Amino acid sequence: MPHPISRRRHAALATVVGLTTALATLAGTGGAATAGVDDVPSTPVPISAPDGTVMSYVLNAEVADPGQTRLLERAVRRADGVVVQSWPQIGVVVAHSDRSAFRTTVRDAAGNALESVGATRTVGVSEGTPEGVASPWGPGASDYKRLDRKDDRGDVGSEPTTVTPEPREVEQWDMRMIKADQAHRINDGDRDVLVGVLDSGIDADHPDLAANIDEESSVNCSDAGRPDRSATGWQPTTSDHGTHVAGTIAAPRNGIGIVGVAPGVRMASVKVVNDDGFIYPEYAVCGFVWSAMQGMDVTNNSYYVDPFMYYCEDQPDQYAAKEAVRRAVAWSTEKGVVHAAAAGNAATDLATNTTDATSPDDSTPITRTINEGCHDIPAELEGVVTVSSMQRFPAGTDESRLSSFSNRGLGVIDVAAPGSSILSTIVRDNGYGLKSGTSMASPHVAGVLALMKSAHPGLTPAEMVARLRAQADDKPCGTTTAGAACVGTPENNSYFGEGVVDALDAVS
CATH class of the missing domain: 3.40.50.200 (Peptidase S8/S53 domain)
Structure with missing residues (x-):
C-alpha cells in the first residue's frame, strides 16, 4: 500500500510575493502541474459532455495582463464559445461552450497565450433555483450542505469604555x-x-x-x-x-x-x-x-x-x-x-x-x-x-x-x-x-x-x-x-x- 502522503503547508505563512512571480510557477499549455506532486497519481475524474450541453470553463493566461486576456477572449469566440466574464487583473476568462471539443479547440486557437483551461463542473450549466423547490428556512436550520461541513495610517489608540451587554x-x-x-x-x-x-x-x-x-x-x-x-x-x-x-x-x-x-x-x-x-x-x-x-x-x-x-x-x-x-x-x-x-x-x-x-x-x-x-x-x-x-x-x-x-x-x-x-x-x-x-x-x-x-x-x-x-x-x-x-x-x-x-x- 502507498505510504501516507503529506500535504503540509509551510507552518509560517510567507509574505505574498508579486503576482507575476506567483503566476510563473507553473507553465505550459497542457494545464496540469507535475513538479512537486507525489509519484502516486491521483485518480482521474474525466469531465466530458456531448455536443449541445453547455459547460462552463476557466481559461488562465500565460501572463496576467489585459493584452493576453483579450487574446483568450478571441480564442474563445473562434472555438465557438461565449465569453461570460473576464478578469484581466489575474488573466482569467470564464467561458461557456456547448462543443465537446472546446478545450482542444480553444487551446489551438490561443496558442502560447494560454497557460491552462478546464471545466469548472461535471454537469451542464444550470444556474438558479429549480421550480417547486421551497426555501427551507427553519430555526437554526443548517440547510447548506457540506458547510456545517488601503492606507498608511498609524495604529489607533482608544481608552477603555463601559460596555452595555446585549439581551442575549x-x-x-x-x-x-x-x-x-x-x-x-x-x-x-x-x-x-x-x-x-x-x-x-x-x-x-x-x-x-x-x-x-x-x-x-x-x-x-x-x-x-x-x-x-x-x-x-x-x-x-x-x-x-x-x-x-x-x-x-x-x-x-x-x-x-x-x-x-x-x-x-x-x-x-x-x-x-x-x-x-x-x-x-x-x-x-x-x-x-x-x-x-x-x-x-x-x-x-x-x-x-x-x-x-x-x-x-x-x-x-x-x-x-x-x-x-x-x-x-x-x-x-x-x-x-x-x-x-x-x-x-x-x-x-x-x-x-x-x-x-x-x-x-x-x-x-x-x-x-x-x-x-x-x-x-x-x-x-x-x-x-x-x-x-x-x-x-x-x-x-x-x-x-x-x-x-x-x-x-x-x-x-x-x-x-x-x-x-x-x-x-x-x-x-x-x-x-x-x-x-x-x-x-x-x-x-x-x-x-x-x-x-x-x-x-x-x-x-x-x-x-x-x-x-x-x-x-x-x-x-x-x-x-x-x-x-x-x-x-x-x-x-x-x-x-x-x-x-x-x-x-x-x-x-
Whole structure:
C-alpha cells in the first residue's frame, strides 16, 4: 500500500510575493502541474459532455495582463464559445461552450497565450433555483450542505469604555472564549473597516444586521461568475448560512439580540452560492477579485469550492480551476485583503489524508486517491488563515476541545475558534438560531482580523496573519469525541494550530 502522503503547508505563512512571480510557477499549455506532486497519481475524474450541453470553463493566461486576456477572449469566440466574464487583473476568462471539443479547440486557437483551461463542473450549466423547490428556512436550520461541513495610517489608540451587554450576549460563550467581550472595552471595530462575507447572502432586513451592511459594496457572484449588482441579488434565497455567519462577525451593539466579534465594522454580502447550494470556481474567483476591487480589508470563506473536496494538480480540469482561484486569492491579498477560511467538517487530517469519497459532488462521487498536489480550496491556498472548530466542553463551562466534525492537520491549521452550537442571526422571523461547523468557527477569526485592522490600520495581510498566529493562546491537543489522533506540541499542533484566536490581544 502507498505510504501516507503529506500535504503540509509551510507552518509560517510567507509574505505574498508579486503576482507575476506567483503566476510563473507553473507553465505550459497542457494545464496540469507535475513538479512537486507525489509519484502516486491521483485518480482521474474525466469531465466530458456531448455536443449541445453547455459547460462552463476557466481559461488562465500565460501572463496576467489585459493584452493576453483579450487574446483568450478571441480564442474563445473562434472555438465557438461565449465569453461570460473576464478578469484581466489575474488573466482569467470564464467561458461557456456547448462543443465537446472546446478545450482542444480553444487551446489551438490561443496558442502560447494560454497557460491552462478546464471545466469548472461535471454537469451542464444550470444556474438558479429549480421550480417547486421551497426555501427551507427553519430555526437554526443548517440547510447548506457540506458547510456545517488601503492606507498608511498609524495604529489607533482608544481608552477603555463601559460596555452595555446585549439581551442575549450572556448565551454567547463563544465571545467570552476568544475574549471578544474584553476587546470591546478597548476597541469594538472601526467603520472604515469592511469585511466581505463570501457566502449565501445576508438578510438585509434583519434588525441585528442592517446597520452594518454596506449595500454599495455587496454583489452576487453566483450568476455564472459575473458580478450582479442588482438590489436583491446578493440577499439570501435558499440558505440562511451567510446570515448566521454575518451575525458572528459584526452584529452591532444596538440593544437587540446578540453582538458580533467586531460590532463596529461594516460588512458586504458577496454571494458565491447558487440556489442549488454549489460554490463553483468561477463564483469564488468573482468573490475574491470583487473584494479587492471594493477595497475590503477581510473576507470570510465558510465553504469549499465545488465540485471537488480536493483539487488535484495532476488533473488538467482540476488544475485549471484551482489555478484560477489561487490567482484571485493572491491578487486580492496583494491589494490588502486578508482571508479566513473554514477547515472543513469531514473529521479528516488534511496533512495526511490520501482518499476522497465525496467528489465530484455535483454528479456521481467516486472513491479516489489523492496526493500531495491535491488541496481543499480556498482553505489550503497560500496566505489564507485556516480555522478549525472547538466545542464547549465540559458543558456549561467556557472550556473547550476540538469539535468532533472538525478537520485538522499539523502545518495546515493556523488557529482555532468556537464552532459548535453557535448562537447567531437567521432569516426566519428575523430571529436567532444555533449552528455548528467550521463554518461557524471561521467568522470568529474574520471578526478578530477586523478588530486588528481597526486598531492597527497600517498592517499588511501578511503582518496580520503573523500577529494572529503569534497572539493565539496555546492549547494542548486533548481529545475529541471521536478520539482522533493529535500530533504536535501545545504551541503548535494538528488540532488547534498556533492556538485559540485572541480578540483582546488583537486590539491591545
